[in-house]
Amino acid sequence: MTRVVIIGGGPGGYEAALVAAQLGAEVTLVERTGLGGAAVLTDCVPSKTLIATSEVMTTIERAGELGLKVTASGEDDSIASSVEVDLEQVNRRVLDLARAQSESIAAQLERAGVEYIQAEARLDGPTTVVIVGEQGEQRIETDIILLATGTTPRELETAKCDGERILNWKQVYNLTELPEKLIVVGSGVTGAEFANAYDALGVDVVLVSSRSQVLPGEDQDAAAVLQDVFERRGMEIMSECRANAARREGDEVVVTLEDGREIRGSHCLMAVGSIPNTQGIGLEEAGIELSKSGHIVVDKVSRTSQRTVYAAGDVTGVFALASVAAMQGRIAMWHALGDAVAPLNLKSVSSNVFTAPEIATVGMTQKQVDEGDLRIGTKTLQLAGNPRAKMQGVNEGFVKVFCLPVTGIIVGGVVVAPHASELIHSLSLAVAEKITVDQFSHDFTVYPSMSGSIAEAARQLHLHDHPEKPSKTQV
Template sequence: MERSSVQNRIVIIGGGPGGYEAAHVAAQLDAEVTVVDTDGIGGSAVLTDCVPSKTLIATSDLMTEMAGASELGVNFQDHQGDAATTVKVDLAKVDARVKQLAADQSRDIQARLERDGVRIVRGRGRVTGPHTVSVDGGEELEADAILVATGAAPRVLDTAQPDGERILTWEQVYDLQEVPSHLIVVGSGVTGAEFASAYLALGIEVTLVSSRDRVLPGEDADAALVLEDVLTRRGMNVLGTSRMASVTREGDEVTVTLTDGRTVTGSHCVLALGSVPNTHDLGLEEVGVELDEGGFVVVDKVSRTTVRSIYAAGDCTGILMLASVAAMQGRIAMWHFLGDAVRPIDLKKVSSNVFTSPEIATVGWSQKAVDDGEIVAESVTLPLGGNARAKMQGVRDGFVKLFCRPGTGVVVGGVIVGPRASELIHPVALAVEASLTVDQVAQGFTVYPSMSGSVAEAARRLHRV
């Protein structure tokens, strides 16, 4: 396809997934692209959040597999031939690998941007008009369109201030100077559950403080119950319906005080209290960009703000805080402004994953939506314990759940709980995206034996004559 010779000036504030993916699309469409970045290309997703946390979790997953090795006939011996009784993790080496991989990924992304002809400007960008961005109050950049992709930061409270040593946000855990003897995780959402699960698998005592009656209150209830059962069975102390009032430190001890007066004492505490958007003092409201009461940028389904020439993508919009969603919002913004084919974002087709052990992957309509009458759907749930491959691998916990429309059998959602659920959800996501029927999913060949065979089997059980 012949490209347009028209040059459009695009300025992107923020080098995370929303920013760098938008830059690639704009460069592909022959725009003149500048990315203004403060903390490093890749943003928090690459440098302090997704890439580091999932690298840490990769090590914890290996520890989980090793814990079940004896059941599969694998035993460990020391150099004298005696049975080895413990497996230990070198946390300093793990953290060094985490930070190195994050830095390498950031460099790789920057190199590709530069190959695409994208200009990268180091500094803090501020919107000074519908078509202008200043960098640290100095260089003024002219733009036909501006994309704000500044992300979000960990939420902290006055009564729970991180010190970077023993009271930590999730961005600070990779600089631990010693292995925690007892880690307290405050917050049982996705971030809190992931870190609690990971450190438990690394052999660390973990207490999870949850203000709700179960972990992962925003996820499928059946999936959350499976996870909580597994975590408690492995030794985690889960404090449900326990709201944190304050976190204090005295010497080498950290104390979490609950609103009912109880206290929990440990060596370290990770705060997983949600995120706040990085939109303060960006000049957005001054030029007419609407922010909601939480400070998030208000956008439509093509990432456009209330100012026609200004778009926004990623966590700063609060739409759905996933790197994949940020990237798609950024691409959609550029496709829309530069006149390429574009389809508005559909959050009901977004697949997501909680990287606990076991993992929890979801896509499409949820059980809660069905229960609340938002959509009429039939469902079936198959425990993974009946899957031949799962039996071979010693997997007992988990399930596959599919939702379909009655009558037509069109797949509208699914939940998978188990090892590598993030990989297994893809065929379900494709079915939701393409509006495939359960019969079409069932008639596709799967490998025998395989975990994915349970997806096809669930679809077969939803067949209607």
């Protein structure tokens, strides 16, 4: 029987453990904090639960447009002003759900026959794992090792997080009262999501962005929509500003910018990236190659520079998504244990930014289209013309579809809309299965529906009349 030891219990680790157990390996999973890792305990599950609450508030804000009102209102005539946010109860629910999900994973692993050890672990060479727990050190000789140790929120030396007023994204759930004024440093996905959530909950939010526009790594047309929504909702966005430091002064936090200006608020959320958990666990000594950023270098089947050691998840720096981590972990075990496997295909990965509206993407990006040599067919349709969007009072957002010239095969897409994370699935299937715009547009959609706009975009990319000149019109 093959012995497999997995270090890290996030999606990359526990999904790998389930596959390895299914394939008949003897599996031990070592995790220091709790099953599910950061994705379940402090990142994806908690943050998206908080965002789900904020989405309700966003919906309530639009109630007046739909003809809904209350007779006994709050400060003004809006329904939103009559709703009080109990942040302590919100965060209690957030953490309860995270804990319940972690327990569900534990039960699943137990049923699969996986041994779970809550402890620290490190390597002592490419085939030995040293577990450090309450009973001292335990050495395990193993055939296969999978590293899924994740990342840690990056902190500035001049802006140390204290968990009370200056917070990272693991600490925000300690809050029991809404901040009076929240300064969010960083306008990437994490910063934008939390800024959006707390703004929707009624907090005065200042978003400090080092770039000219929020979400610099996303589709820039989509990011422009979100920035416009943020500003129309009253959020202050300080573009092309870099935070140098943050300090506490009594009940205030003072954030110092690179140009010397200071911003004062009641709390500050530092969303300035993350660093891989690769230090002090014996990687260099075991001959495992690290990148300049400190991430573990892996190939398309998740194998490191040592043939007995694999890695999955954020620690690899491939794609900071739970879905990618899980797939990397599965692929690693399929490959290591001799099962049929296809290499990781990043061109079919879909991702989502959980803001209001959501931004979902898959496959080829607008940047790749603009920089590439092929004349990629592109069609953008604004949701303002979609009948379902009109009914729901949705005034912003769009769908965008990319296809190859001549063949019309769909190679990517963007959806900016409420629940874009659900709508993107049809485009994900199209990209993965190499479906053409004509095939896509011949399938039925419900009327009225947001998905109808995706089909319409594909229909307008019809290539039969002039296959050598795919449309690049944006409407």
